[in-house]
Amino acid sequence: MHIKIRKFIPCFLSITLLLGTLSCGGSSSTNQTSPFLADYSAILDALANQVAIPTYQDLSLQASALRDAANQFQATPDDNNFQLLKLAWIAARVPWEQGEAFAFGPVGFEGFDASMDTWPIDLTGIATVLAAPDPIDLAFVQALGPSLKGYHVIEFLIYGADSSKIPGDFTARELDYLVAACQHLTDLASDLLDSWTIGINGAAPFADTLTTAGPGNLIYPTQGAAVLEIFFAMTGTLDEVANSKIGGPLEHQDPFLIESLYSQNSLADFSSNVSGVKIVYETSLQLLVLQVNLLVDSILVGKLEAALAQLDLILPPFEITVFDPSQAASIQAAIDAILAAQTSFETIVLPYIPKPI
Amino acid sequence: MLWNFLIFILMMLSLSNCSSSETNAFLSGVLDRSLQGGATTLDDRSSGAFTNPAPNLNSLDFDLHEFGDENFEATFVDSGPLNPGLGPLFNNTSCVACHVGNGRGAPTIGSGILGSQLLVRVSIPAGIPEVPGGPGAVPGIGTQIQDHANVGSMPEATIQINYTENPGAYGDGTPFSLRSPSLVITPTGGPLPVDLMTSLRLPPPVFGLGLLEAIPEEVIENLADPSDSDGDGISGRTNHVWNPLTNQVELGRFGRKANTANLLLQAAGAYLEDMGVSNPVLLGGDLTPDISQQILDSTAFYTQTLAVPKAILLFDPQVIMGEALFKQINCSVCHVQQLMTGPSDISASLSFQVIFPYTDMLLHDMGTGLADDRPDFEATGTEWRTPPLWGIGATDIVLGSQATYLHDGRARSLEEAILWHDGEALQAKEAFRTFTLEEREAILAFLRSL
Numbered sequence: 169m170h171i172k173i174r175k176f177i178p179c180f181l182s183i184t185l186l187l188g189t190l191s192c193g194g195s196s197s198t199n200q201t202s203p204f205l206a207d208y209s210a211i212l213d214a215l216a217n218q219v220a221i222p223t224y225q226d227l228s229l230q231a232s233a234l235r236d237a238a239n240q241f242q243a244t245p246d247d248n249n250f251q252l253l254k255l256a257w258i259a260a261r262v263p264w265e266q267g268e269a270f271a272f273g274p275v276g277f278e279g280f281d282a283s284m285d286t287w288p289i290d291l292t293g294i295a296t297v298l299a300a301p302d303p304i305d306l307a308f309v310q311a312l313g314p315s316l317k318g319y320h321v322i323e324f325l326i327y328g329a330d331s332s333k334i335p336g337d338f339t340a341r342e343l344d345y346l347v348a349a350c351q352h353l354t355d356l357a358s359d360l361l362d363s364w365t366i367g368i369n370g371a372a373p374f375a376d377t378l379t380t381a382g383p384g385n386l387i388y389p390t391q392g393a394a395v396l397e398i399f400f401a402m403t404g405t406l407d408e409v410a411n412s413k414i415g416g417p418l419e420h421q422d423p424f425l426i427e428s429l430y431s432q433n434s435l436a437d438f439s440s441n442v443s444g445v446k447i448v449y450e451t452s453l454q455l456l457v458l459q460v461n462l463l464v465d466s467i468l469v470g471k472l473e474a475a476l477a478q479l480d481l482i483l484p485p486f487e488i489t490v491f492d493p494s495q496a497a498s499i500q501a502a503i504d505a506i507l508a509a510q511t512s513f514e515t516i517v518l519p520y521i522p523k524p525i
Numbered sequence: 526m527l528w529n530f531l532i533f534i535l536m537m538l539s540l541s542n543c544s545s546s547e548t549n550a551f552l553s554g555v556l557d558r559s560l561q562g563g564a565t566t567l568d569d570r571s572s573g574a575f576t577n578p579a580p581n582l583n584s585l586d587f588d589l590h591e592f593g594d595e596n597f598e599a600t601f602v603d604s605g606p607l608n609p610g611l612g613p614l615f616n617n618t619s620c621v622a623c624h625v626g627n628g629r630g631a632p633t634i635g636s637g638i639l640g641s642q643l644l645v646r647v648s649i650p651a652g653i654p655e656v657p658g659g660p661g662a663v664p665g666i667g668t669q670i671q672d673h674a675n676v677g678s679m680p681e682a683t684i685q686i687n688y689t690e691n692p693g694a695y696g697d698g699t700p701f702s703l704r705s706p707s708l709v710i711t712p713t714g715g716p717l718p719v720d721l722m723t724s725l726r727l728p729p730p731v732f733g734l735g736l737l738e739a740i741p742e743e744v745i746e747n748l749a750d751p752s753d754s755d756g757d758g759i760s761g762r763t764n765h766v767w768n769p770l771t772n773q774v775e776l777g778r779f780g781r782k783a784n785t786a787n788l789l790l791q792a793a794g795a796y797l798e799d800m801g802v803s804n805p806v807l808l809g810g811d812l813t814p815d816i817s818q819q820i821l822d823s824t825a826f827y828t829q830t831l832a833v834p835k836a837i838l839l840f841d842p843q844v845i846m847g848e849a850l851f852k853q854i855n856c857s858v859c860h861v862q863q864l865m866t867g868p869s870d871i872s873a874s875l876s877f878q879v880i881f882p883y884t885d886m887l888l889h890d891m892g893t894g895l896a897d898d899r900p901d902f903e904a905t906g907t908e909w910r911t912p913p914l915w916g917i918g919a920t921d922i923v924l925g926s927q928a929t930y931l932h933d934g935r936a937r938s939l940e941e942a943i944l945w946h947d948g949e950a951l952q953a954k955e956a957f958r959t960f961t962l963e964e965r966e967a968i969l970a971f972l973r974s975l
Contacts, residue, residue, distance in 0.1 A: 277626070277924050278926070279631075288600065297676055313673065315602050393922065397571045
């Protein structure tokens with residue numbers, strides 16, 4: 169699902185107004201009660217080297233495994249290989265969805281998100297591709313638009329429109345498309361990792377960009393700007409999972425708003441998003457919070473664990489449950505729990521985040 | 526209005542995280558220019574800096590903004606249950622695919638993973654305008670090349686950009702190089718006209734636009750000095766363009782050459798020309814529109830009601846020096862720092878705001894180096910509308926390594942953007958070029974603070 173950049177909501181203004189008013193006088197941010205640190209390097213280094221790079225390394229590995237499973241299924245399209253293929257697709261979703269919790273940097277502005285995870289997919293275009301005589305290979309898929317490749321096209325090819333596909337349903341061209349699309353996804357995952365570790369398109373490694381935040385860094389001219397980026401990525405993910413990914417289909421009762429419709433893997437995607445936020449917090453921003461207030465840390469971790477627990481209480485698959493009125497309360501409870509976590513971060517943690525300037 | 530003004534003062538006092546000296550400065554009459562969008566300003570310098578709703582929206586406006594946000598992000602497809610209507614010819618598949626993070630696009634074109642975020646406008650001198658006074662359309666193409674198509678259809682052309690490096694040097698001998706683009710257009714149909722005029726366009730940022738729309742027309746007209754009556758070498762003209770909704774000629778405000786009267790038309794044009802999505806304002810030959818009036822209206826409203834990021838480092842000595850130099854060398858004659866909106870019939874949040882957009886909304890002759898030699902309504906081939914500079918300091922964090930500047934993305938840095946200035950801006954450019962390194966860096970620090 170397309171990464172959505174987080175937004176402030178109007179009530180945030182009230183918080184800002186309050187904080188701004190309280191800090192008038194100019195000295196409150198530098199007195200002994202200041203929560204601000206002199207150096208945020210450990211937080212930035214942890215996000216880059218203990219979260220982002222390992223997550224993208226895992227993504228690259230899982231995408232390669234998916235490609236291998238597709239190749240194996242094309243060679244021997246039997247039930248066993250089909251089950252392995254499905255498991256490989258589901259496994260490859262985990263690091264991608266966890267990565268949405270820090271979806272800033274090259275994943276957006278270098279175009280990876282659009283090419284790897286666009287929704288909706290172009291069902292008419294897919295049918296036209298499959299009906300045409302042109303060979304379907306990697307170069308062919310590379311040239312296709314974003315709604316004709318990526319996770320959800322692969323998902324559609326594997327599971328079919330009604331999630332009931334069996335090995336005997338696959339045509340030779342579907343297998344060609346599947347294999348080429350998986351290879352393309354693998355290449356993109358590798359490039360995404362490279363963008364953080366060695367740099368692509370002439371840019372510096374993004375891990376270096378993040379960890380060298382400060383004067384002279386055009387993207388993050390202060391460490392505060394970089395810490396704020398991490399914070400907003402986390403809260404934005406919680407907002408999107410609650411309001412768009414779960415709340416959208418629940419409100420509109422539209423199956424085509426569901427995250428992973430064909431595989432019926434949406435609940436796992438939601439949990440990966442929230443667990444991704446938890447990983448980001450517990451690896452990076454927690455370093456800041458723990459220095460200020462142990463109780464705050466336990467509240468935040470508790471909120472995230474409660475959100476994950478509420479997601480676990482939704483009767484799977486979400487793709488059916490969301491249309492069952494008797495299940496609406498459990499879905500709403502999960503939404504509320506995720507939003508409660510988001511609110512806690514915004515109201516409790518944000519004051520500890522240094523202003524960019 | 527008085528109530529709005531009181532709220533505005535309260536917001537400035539509290540949002541500015543004010544020290545007593547800052548407060549005194551304000552009370553002594555110095556408006557806080559950090560609130561670049563007035564009460565629509567928000568303090569955010571993250572990669573989402575351009576994606577926030579204006580903080581002063583009421584709940585109804587906020588809901589409409591949110592609906593518009595969904596539509597701005599919607600990816601269109603050929604047909605199907607969700608977002609059908611793409612193409613058959615198009616440049617890209619969603620608004621946000623070109624306006625990355627609601628900022629400018631990347632300088633890319635073709636089938637790479639960033640797709641075509643640049644587009645090419647075309648016309649011929651003897652072509653029949655699609656609207657009164659507009660550019661002459663190219664038979665079989667129109668006024669914009671769609672270089673993508675749905676599967677099974679052929680795009681109008683493939684486009685390649687080649688760059689030529691042009692070496693130069695600052696007054697202190699420090700070398701620089703400016704790249705100029707040239708297009709290789711390979712049509713899929715018949716040959717292109719020999720007198721084809723082309724204009725490469727980079728998508729501009731979309732925040733703060735409702736405020737620019739709410740600047741009273743007479744304010745913009747009063748800034749114009751078409752005959753340079755004050756003798757400062759800088760003229761500034763308004764463009765006057767056709768509004769198909771009112772069937773009359775109106776002041777042009779939006780687009781690189783101010784060739785669009787308002788944001789509803791801008792959105793309608795982008796849907797039809799950039800995505801091939803017909804709409805109630807521009808059907809493009811379809812009998813029924815691909816999207817509803819409600820969707821079109823909400824998308825326009827979204828661009829009208831985005832927050833403007835707060836300027837930073839107001840009291841940094843280097844920034845203060847840069848601001849003084851910016852004014853000293855007359856950058857601020859075109860990049861007008863402060864304006865005030867009038868009453869807005871779009872949203873009360875936009876009305877009577879003191880804003881710091883750094884534009885006069887006027888056309889200026891920018892010289893032959895930047896010229897596209899393609900007239901657009903009353904704009905000549907060397908004229909461009911002064912782009913707003915608010916938020917330009919957040920470009921790097923929004924676009925990272927893809928950040929470029931000017932109408933076609935040729936400038937790889939703010940320095941290069943300044944060095945491309947010519948025509949009416951020649952003196953300002955030369956002043957910058959012959960500045961000391963310290964002075965140049967001060968100007969850049971000021972721009973990055975916006």
